[in-house]
Amino acid sequence: MAGITFRELRQGLVHMFYPLLCEGCRRQLVANETVLCAGCETELALTHYHTMPANETELRFSGRFPFERATSYAWFTEDGLLQHLLHGLKYRDRSEIGTWLGAQFGTALAAANWQQGIDAIVPVPLHPSKEAQRGYNQSEVIARAMAGAMGIPVWADALMRTRATESQTSKTRTERAANVADAFAPGKPYPLTGKHVLVVDDVLTTGATTEACALVLLGMADVKISIATIGIAV
Ligand SMILES: [Zn+2]
Numbered sequence: 001m002a003g004i005t006f007r008e009l010r011q012g013l014v015h016m017f018y019p020l021l022c023e024g025c026r027r028q029l030v031a032n033e034t035v036l037c038a039g040c041e042t043e044l045a046l047t048h049y050h051t052m053p054a055n056e057t058e059l060r061f062s063g064r065f066p067f068e069r070a071t072s073y074a075w076f077t078e079d080g081l082l083q084h085l086l087h088g089l090k091y092r093d094r095s096e097i098g099t100w101l102g103a104q105f106g107t108a109l110a111a112a113n114w115q116q117g118i119d120a121i122v123p124v125p126l127h128p129s130k131e132a133q134r135g136y137n138q139s140e141v142i143a144r145a146m147a148g149a150m151g152i153p154v155w156a157d158a159l160m161r162t163r164a165t166e167s168q169t170s171k172t173r174t175e176r177a178a179n180v181a182d183a184f185a186p187g188k189p190y191p192l193t194g195k196h197v198l199v200v201d202d203v204l205t206t207g208a209t210t211e212a213c214a215l216v217l218l219g220m221a222d223v224k225i226s227i228a229t230i231g232i233a234v
Pocket residue numbers: 022023024025026027036037038039040041
């Protein structure tokens with residue numbers, strides 16, 4: 001039983017009695033399919049940014065703070081398939097969606113050796129009250145699956161969220177920045193000095209949240225920052 005959480009055990013039992021359905025089209029999944037059927041998987045609008053320098057993810061952070069490289073897995077559009085998946089991950093207790101997305105992304109990055117030189121992954125933290133309510137931090141679930149595919153550790157508590165911020169969804173760029181400013185602080189001590197860390201978040205919109213995290217890390221030690229998000233909003 002080592003390594004199996006109660007959540008995974010419970011989900012395994014549920015799946016014994018209820019067949020897994022595709023999150024895209026609700027058809028029954030077959031062997032080796034866990035979240036999307038093969039047909040729906042091709043509908044995710046992958047960016048392939050990890051093979052493109054000066055991609056849109058990098059441009060969104062350009063000039064705001066020093067970073068090495070940045071990428072996103074797929075386009076996030078209103079009512080699109082990725083929005084549906086991330087909604088399930090955040091609000092319908094479907095942590096396996098984050099595990100699947102993280103593994104897909106991490107495998108693609110590892111195939112291009114994108115992670116070369118990166119020492120650890122730091123997921124954007126949730127406030128403890130929200131993490132307790134949700135049962136997990138969705139960015140940490142994604143980060144752990146990415147880390148498994150890329151063979152690098154996760155430093156999950158290197159940052160902590162000190163304020164339970166309001167949802168960013170309906171805010172303007174300026175409001176988003178103000179909402180997350182000072183929302184993060186150093187967490188548990190990790191040997192950050194001289195290291196290259198990958199900040200992982202679920203969706204990139206204006207980048208205010210990622211920037212706030214990066215600024216705290218840059219203020220803690222002499223670190224290099226790279227960034228990876230599952231979604232990039234149009
Ligand atoms: Zn499907």
